[in-house]
Amino acid sequence: MSIQLEKKIIDAIKDPASIKVIATVSKEGIVHVTPKGSLTVDENGRIKFLELLEKSQTQKNLVYSIWFDKFVAVNIITADRKSYLIKGKIYKTINSGKVFQDEYVAVQEKLGYDIDLSAIWLVDAEEVSEQTFEVRREILETAYPYEKHVDRFAKDELRFAK
Amino acid sequence: MAQLEFNTEWRKKEESLDEIIKKYPELPPISILEIDAHRRGVFYTDKALERLDESVHQVTEYTLRDKTQRKVPASLTFRDGSHLVVGEDFTKTAREPYLVDVVDDKIVLVDKDKVYEEVSFWEKPKFFDKVTSRGTPMKNVIAARPQRYSIQPSKFCHFWECAKDGCKYCSYGSSGVKYHGRPDDLINLQDVEETMRELVKEPGRFVGVILTGGSILTGSKLCEDELQIYIEVLQAMGTVFKTKKWPSQVNSTALDKEQLQRLYDQTGLTSYTTDLEVFDEELYKWVCPGKAKAIPQAEWKKRLFDAVDVFGKGRVDTGLVSGVELAKPNGFKSEAEALKKDFETAEEMASHGVLIKHDIWHVGDNSIFRGQLTPSLDYYVQLTKGLYEINQKYGLSGDMDSYRKCGMHPNINLDRI
């Protein structure tokens, strides 16, 4: 089931200072992670990004995902080191028509006239979680209080004794 | 709304789309749906036609059997970016077509009230609204699918000089007969050049071209005049490109090696197709009598192998019109027999570097085979899977005839992952 992205997530995605990566899986089950500078949120609230290379592994994996209803994952790392993980399913790809051609022109104006555009991809977010280390530590160590090394339970005068 | 009447008895005899999707989990459901939509055709509801905008979309006009005039989208694109190449006017099958309808504000493909997929209408290129300096509408010079354009150098197929020699599944040949001996049988090179000049002004619109038309058997040797027109058209097209070679495909009558070499050397052409059409030799003689008389199947195959020497492995392909090998009364009696023979020939061709593809048989009202029933969806899925696996086994990539450059070859469309 797709969900609406919260404003803070949309802001993080749209912030040019954020680093954005996408993880996809191949038909052989091999994970592939690549940066996706073009990743943004479209007017319908869907995650949108561009694939410039028709024969790239990411492109193949995205096709595999839409064909076999597999998840893709996106991670947004903000300038202040917050990390947001979004898991979703591909809604559609656009590789022809006015919407595509307008994007093609925009890509070439930005990146140069020797750069191609293979497809626009749209993803419906299904799950969002913050992966910032401090946030995950708090959640997980609260949920699993005894899954820590023993020295962390020891008295400080013993633990830090020279 | 225009009404269609079909016999629905076939549903009792054949496995349904849902059953076939379950039976072949290794194939994408969307691709199986596409195969079935190719097989059964599509029909647009009034609600879907309200979404048709002639200033944006590519439109087909034709007359239904009950004489109703129809103006419908040329065809559809799926969510995975693949293009269904099925005009409503192809919908002459004995099975009822999928409906293209609007549900929840989306254009969708529907069968028996079940919504299967969201689709979109093909958009037309800008040059479609322009005319050449000779007054020819450019859309009559170059045709378009969403990502590829096509040129038909000649309209009349010489195998229809004598009607019984035409390929029995072919509607194109019979409708081209009216051009026999007319000056507009051959395309005008000035029109080609002017249309190309407009076409390349549309950034991101096309990824390739196919040139194909009626067979021309005349000349100083067999097909010499056909070769000449392809060379001339390709050279006219080449005037707009800065590189010697550019993404292109010719689908012609099987040329001999010396002709193929000239075609390659004198033009920007990068890939070559000549279709065997029917993979069993005896059936080839029955289904394509003119072709079989002019070029026996063994020679046709040799010319394909020669083409690999000229164009390279993976730059030459051949196709079968899938299903005609089961046509009555002389075709295979069972789908299993047909598939066995298709795979044998495919293996032979692929082992020589020839990429294999199939085109789903549409039973045209103008064809000699009119009124016949195409095979089951199960046959088409088995054929698609088998041919895909044979191409993979021999390391043959389908790029030259991919989902972007054609869209009508389900086994090649699987090549994307």
Ligand code: SF4
């Ligand atoms: S060669 Fe056969 S299939 Fe091709 S146009 Fe002529 S009759 Fe039709």
